[in-house]
Each structure stands twice: as structure tokens, then as C-alpha cells.
Amino acid sequence: MRKLLLSLFMLFAAVSSAQKLAVESFRLAGSDLTAQTQPRKDLNDRNCALIKVGLGLQGVQFEGGIMGNVENKTGEYWVYMPQGNRQLKVKHTNYAPVMVTFDDYGVEKLESNRTYELIVVTYPQYAITQNVTNQYLDSQQSTPQTHLTVSDNTISIPVKDGISIDMVCVEAGTFKMGATPEMKKPWNEEKPAHQVTLTNDFYIGKYEVTQALWQVVMGKNPSYFKGNNLPVEKVSWDDCQEFISKLNRITGKKFRLPTEAEWEYAARGGKKSCGYQYSGSNDISDVAWCLGNSGSNTHDFGNTHAVGTKQANELGIYDMSGNVYEWCQDWFGTYSSSSQVNPTGANSGSGRVRRGGSWFGLAGWCRSSSRILSPPDRCGFDIGLRLVLSE
Structure with a gap:
């Protein structure tokens, strides 16, 4: 016992010393006028x-084309840089x-x-050391132990090589x-509107699956458009099944694609829904990269963008409108006006559902x-996926 605890302590110390800084998000804070109201001039x-x-660390340093001194505010640093x-x-x-x-x-x-807002976190002390401790505890007692980092209504599940999956809880x-x-x-495929009841809470990806996670x-x-934090695309429904199977073997979890009903319920904001047309707003430019706003100097006709750079919906989920289509588990079928409980789509068909x-x-x-249907072997540079976790 003493040797085992000593080994755990030594491994804990080794892991702690290997901590690093990681970027959680970087985005333009469109409504924040601080750069104008408290300006600093360049040369x-x-x-x-x-x-x-x-x-949340003291003694952080920055390198780059920085103008003047960095200001240390409560919980954040202000860094001024020329355009x-x-x-x-x-x-x-x-770190x-x-x-x-x-x-x-x-x-x-x-x-x-x-x-701009940049969120930097320390990684991965908790995720790794918690897994080590839990492996020991699992061997000593029958009560299952979680290996998840939990915060509010979200969980973060480590995969490997510093890559994790952030997921949001959606109440039934x-x-x-x-x-x-x-x-x-609306188009005919969206009719008739009908009542759906989901009886189980579920976790859905806070972001679309990124290229870093797929890799x-x-x-x-x-993917056609390359970038670690861009959503993966050019993946078929069949490709997604292979990916999920490998992911489940790595993590020991039960990931899957969302049902079409789960997807729409989450996109609408679940129990917190404000009745928006798009996922999080009635103004599409708030929440979606789509034709008309997704262009760049590199691709005049448009391109994908890093996940989480638009506004989240009521549940804190990003990009459920725009960026890339997301495969659902269901075969595509016509709607009925009858109320349904935990629907899973048609029993068979020629195409799977993609959304968003x-x-x-x-x-x-x-x-x-x-909603739209596509053959399960279809892949395109505008089709990706989002994960759901089955408990």
C-alpha cells in the first residue's frame, strides 16, 4: 500500500511539473469599446x-509587438498591440x-x-492526476469514479495529447x-410542427468537432480548410461512425451522433429557449458563419472559421447555426403531426439527416x-459533426 501511494505521489509530482498554458478561446469582443474609450497609441x-x-495567475509575461506596459487587472491582463x-x-x-x-x-x-478576448488556462494537471487517482480508487471500491472535469453545466473529457472534449448538459x-x-x-421538410418529449438529460458538444480532435x-x-481549431469537414456519416468507434476505445466513453430531435432541442436552447429562429439569435450575423459573412482574403467565396468565435446560444453551445453542417444519427423521414417521445427518425431510408x-x-x-438529407457516404467541405455523450 505504502509503495503504491508513493508511486502515485511521484507520478502526481511529475505530471504537475509538466503543466502548460493552453488557449481556451480567442475572439473579437464586438460590443466592448475599451480599446476606444481607454486607448493607447502606436508609433x-x-x-x-x-x-x-x-x-488567474500572477507573474504572467507576454511577447510580441506590445506597446507600453501590460496592465494587470483583477483576473485579467490588458495587452495593447498595434494593428x-x-x-x-x-x-x-x-508553465x-x-x-x-x-x-x-x-x-x-x-x-x-x-x-479582443483571450482566455488562457493551465493544462492538464487535474485531468491526468484525477485519472491516476481514480484508477487506484477503482481498484479499492466498487463505486464507479468519474474521470471528468466538471464545471457548472459543462464537462471536459480528456482524449489524449492535451486534447479534450467540452460538453454541455441539456436537461430533458x-x-x-x-x-x-x-x-x-420554412420548407415542406420542416412541416408539420409537432410535439416532442425527450425524457433523458444528455450532454452535447459545446463546439463542433475540431480538426485537432479528429487528427x-x-x-x-x-479537411479542405486547414486549422487545428477549425471544424473538421469533408467527413461522411460513415467516416463519423469510424471516428466515434475509435474515440470510444480511447476514452472508454459512449459518444455518438445526436438524434435529430436532440440536435434541434439543443439548438433551440432546450428549457432556456427564447424562441429564436437561429441558434441563439434572430440576427444570423450574431451566431452563424454563412454565405455573406464567411469570406476572407484567402477564399473569396467563403470558408470555415474557428469554432466558438460567434455568440453562443442560450445553453452556451456554439455554431449550431452555420460554419459546417452537422450529421445526425437518424435516417431522414417525413414528419407526422403526432406527439412523439424520444424519436430516432425513420427505420430506413436513402439518406441521413444533417442540420444547421x-x-x-x-x-x-x-x-x-x-433539415436536409444526404447519402451516408457523402462528404463535402461544408459537412462536419458534433458529439453527444450517452451515460
Whole structure:
């Protein structure tokens, strides 16, 4: 027993010393005017961009084209940089540093007078040491132990190589599915609206599956638009089944694609729904990368963007409208007006359901009720996936 506890302690110490800094999110804070109201000039007498770095550590250092001293505020650092900058390095003596490349998060370069938010976390002490401790506890008692990092209504499940899956809890409930009144100009496939009851809580991905996650599981990246924090695309429904099977072997969990009803319920905001047409807003530009706003200097016709760079919906879930279509588990079938409990779609068919619209789609395809069918072997540079966890 003493030797085992000593081994655990030594492993704990080794893991702790290997901690590193990691980026949780980086985005333009569109409604934050601090860069304008509390400006700092660059060498050309232009207002700088301001990056507010959320990181609960003292003694953090930054490297890059920084103007003046970094301001240490309560719970965050204010870093002023001239427009055009593309990277910022974050350092601390007790952690491996992280280089933040803005383009990985959908920001090609900083703009003058704009405020940005960067969230940096320390990783992965809790996830690894908790797994080690739990492996010991599991051998000593019959009560199952969780290996999850839990915060509020979210969980974070480590996969490997520093990659985790963040998931949001969706409480069971009853809703109207399909062409409800707030859905403007619905198509026939969305009719009739009908009552659906989901009797079980479930966890759904906070973000679309990224290329980093796909790569660490599959060992390859099929995507057309490359970037670790971009959603994976060019994956068929069949590809997704292979990915999920390998992911489950790695994690010991039971991931799957969402049913169409689960997907729409989560997109509408579950029990917190405000009745929006899109997932989180009636203004599509708030929540979705779609045809009309997804263009860039590199791809004039548009492209995917880093997950989580638009506004979240009522449950804190990102990109359920736009960016990439998301495969559902169901065969595509016509709706009935009858009430349903835990529906799983048609028994068979020629196509599987995909939902949510994409960077390449018109606004109508991004409605929370919009649905389309595709053969399960179809893949395109606007089709990806989001995971659900079965307990």
C-alpha cells in the first residue's frame, strides 16, 4: 500500500511539473469599446488593438509587438498591440508557454480600435492526476469514479495529447419541433410542427468537432480548410461512425451522433429557449458563419472559421447555426403531426439527416428547424459533426 501511494505521489509530482498554458478561446469582443474609450497609441499615432487576457495567475509575461506596459487587472491582463499583429506569446515561469496565432481562431490580424478576448488556462494537471487517482480508487471500491472535469453545466473529457472534449448538459424536456411560427419561410421538410418529449438529460458538444480532435483520434485530417481549431469537414456519416468507434476505445466513453430531435432541442436552447429562429439569435450575423459573412482574403467565396468565435446560444453551445453542417444519427423521414417521445427518425431510408447550415449556405439553411438529407457516404467541405455523450 505504502509503495503504491508513493508511486502515485511521484507520478502526481511529475505530471504537475509538466503543466502548460493552453488557449481556451480567442475572439473579437464586438460590443466592448475599451480599446476606444481607454486607448493607447502606436508609433504611428494610431489607436492600438486591446487584448484582454483572462488568466488567474500572477507573474504572467507576454511577447510580441506590445506597446507600453501590460496592465494587470483583477483576473485579467490588458495587452495593447498595434494593428496588423498576428501572434502573441504567453509565458509563466511555472508553465510551458503558448504561442497564440490569431488566424487559428478566425482573426486574420488585429485591427485598430478593436477589443479582443483571450482566455488562457493551465493544462492538464487535474485531468491526468484525477485519472491516476481514480484508477487506484477503482481498484479499492466498487463505486464507479468519474474521470471528468466538471464545471457548472459543462464537462471536459480528456482524449489524449492535451486534447479534450467540452460538453454541455441539456436537461430533458418537451418542445415543438419543426416549422414553428418563429421560423420564417420554412420548407415542406420542416412541416408539420409537432410535439416532442425527450425524457433523458444528455450532454452535447459545446463546439463542433475540431480538426485537432479528429487528427488525434484518426491520425489524419481530411479537411479542405486547414486549422487545428477549425471544424473538421469533408467527413461522411460513415467516416463519423469510424471516428466515434475509435474515440470510444480511447476514452472508454459512449459518444455518438445526436438524434435529430436532440440536435434541434439543443439548438433551440432546450428549457432556456427564447424562441429564436437561429441558434441563439434572430440576427444570423450574431451566431452563424454563412454565405455573406464567411469570406476572407484567402477564399473569396467563403470558408470555415474557428469554432466558438460567434455568440453562443442560450445553453452556451456554439455554431449550431452555420460554419459546417452537422450529421445526425437518424435516417431522414417525413414528419407526422403526432406527439412523439424520444424519436430516432425513420427505420430506413436513402439518406441521413444533417442540420444547421454552413459557411456556404443561405440563411434559411441555418434555421434551427431546417433539415436536409444526404447519402451516408457523402462528404463535402461544408459537412462536419458534433458529439453527444450517452451515460
